[in-house]
Amino acid sequence: MAVCCKPTTLRYIMFRPATTLWPTVSVSTRALSSQALLAKDVILAPTSSNQYLAAVNIKQIRGLADKQKVDENLEKYRKGNFETIPNPQELPHFRTLKPEEAEDMAATEKKDEVTKTGSKEMPPIGTYVLPHPIWTETQVNQVKVTHKEPEGLADRLAYRTVKLFRGGFDLFSGFSLGQRTERKWLNRICFLETVAGVPGMVAAMMRHMTSLRRMQRDQGWIHTLLEEAENERMHLLTALQLREPSLFFRLCVIGAQGVFVTLFGLSYAINAKFCHRFVGYLEEEAVKTYTKCLEDIDHGPMKHWQTQAAPEVAIRYWKMKPDSTMRDVILAIRADEDHHRLVNHSLASLKKDEFNPHKPGE
Ligand SMILES: [Fe+2]
Numbered sequence: 001m002a003v004c005c006k007p008t009t010l011r012y013i014m015f016r017p018a019t020t021l022w023p024t025v026s027v028s029t030r031a032l033s034s035q036a037l038l039a040k041d042v043i044l045a046p047t048s049s050n051q052y053l054a055a056v057n058i059k060q061i062r063g064l065a066d067k068q069k070v071d072e073n074l075e076k077y078r079k080g081n082f083e084t085i086p087n088p089q090e091l092p093h094f095r096t097l098k099p100e101e102a103e104d105m106a107a108t109e110k111k112d113e114v115t116k117t118g119s120k121e122m123p124p125i126g127t128y129v130l131p132h133p134i135w136t137e138t139q140v141n142q143v144k145v146t147h148k149e150p151e152g153l154a155d156r157l158a159y160r161t162v163k164l165f166r167g168g169f170d171l172f173s174g175f176s177l178g179q180r181t182e183r184k185w186l187n188r189i190c191f192l193e194t195v196a197g198v199p200g201m202v203a204a205m206m207r208h209m210t211s212l213r214r215m216q217r218d219q220g221w222i223h224t225l226l227e228e229a230e231n232e233r234m235h236l237l238t239a240l241q242l243r244e245p246s247l248f249f250r251l252c253v254i255g256a257q258g259v260f261v262t263l264f265g266l267s268y269a270i271n272a273k274f275c276h277r278f279v280g281y282l283e284e285e286a287v288k289t290y291t292k293c294l295e296d297i298d299h300g301p302m303k304h305w306q307t308q309a310a311p312e313v314a315i316r317y318w319k320m321k322p323d324s325t326m327r328d329v330i331l332a333i334r335a336d337e338d339h340h341r342l343v344n345h346s347l348a349s350l351k352k353d354e355f356n357p358h359k360p361g362e
Pocket residue numbers: 193196231232235286333337
């Protein structure tokens with residue numbers, strides 16, 4: 001306890017005979033008069049009958065030594081042994097840095113310098129990522145196309161909207177017309193991933209703002225939603241290693257983002273449950289799309305992805321073997337989409353103030 005902080009004062013208290021303890025206590029108590037506990041137990045009139053009682057209370061509260069301890073300390077003091085008196089260098093607020101800690105501090109200061117001036121070396125894509133699932137070979141091969149039957153009007157509306165979007169996009173992009181090629185696959189993956197990264201980020205922002213506005217905790221949804229948004233963006237960055245988007249493509253992405261962010265944001269403010277169900281059905285379609293892609297890799301026009309090396313970013317992000325192929329990448333992406341399906345369908349089934357059962361990276 002911070003009764004008397006200076007070591008000299010502490011020694012004074014400890015080595016005084018117990019019968020003369022009161023005057024010292026009286027001064028200290030005045031200094032700590034805002035501490036209700038101390039005030040209650042300590043402020044007693046300094047009569048001979050209650051001096052001992054006051055000293056006992058103070059000893060209990062402050063951990064002061066009794067007479068025997070004082071005598072022992074006095075003996076040690078006379079012999080020049082100060083082991084019971086704290087060494088100021090070892091107190092948390094006063095210790096000096098150890099050599100390795102000083103080095104760490106110097107390194108941190110150096111990093112701050114780099115931040116101020118900008119690092120000359122560009123770190124590779126995926127250096128800064130949130131926790132996310134790392135799939136085993138068994139897990140990526142166990143993914144199945146599944147469907148959750150809609151329950152109620154909102155579910156049916158969400159499902160119909162997704163089906164409408166998918167049909168329209170297949171037609172507009174020409175994906176369902178003619179032979180599927182690598183160019184068609186990459187265009188589709190890149191475009192859809194620019195859209196797929198929106199819901200998680202918008203939903204996370206909406207919940208973040210709600211938490212700030214209502215001054216209530218979020219129940220752990222925000223992190224999962226941010227994780228999903230980043231995961232979709234990593235799908236995009238991986239596909240972009242194989243394709244340079246045209247100007248027309250970029251304009252389409254800008255237009256789609258403007259429309260989708262606005263509509264999804266408004267819908268989330270009105271009915272978050274509907275939005276998570278909508279994303280759940282969107283992810284069901286994503287699992288179907290990547291399953292079709294795997295069929296094209298195994299038996300169709302994309303056979304070269306069985307041996308084509310996986311981009312460096314994919315190996316780093318999914319912690320894949322160095323000799324992984326594009327087929328392995330598509331397997332990992334499909335497992336991610338299956339996970340988003342599960343997460344969003346489960347979030348849609350929860351009340352918005354219920355605890356998120358999905359822990360970070362799981
Ligand atoms: Fe994705």
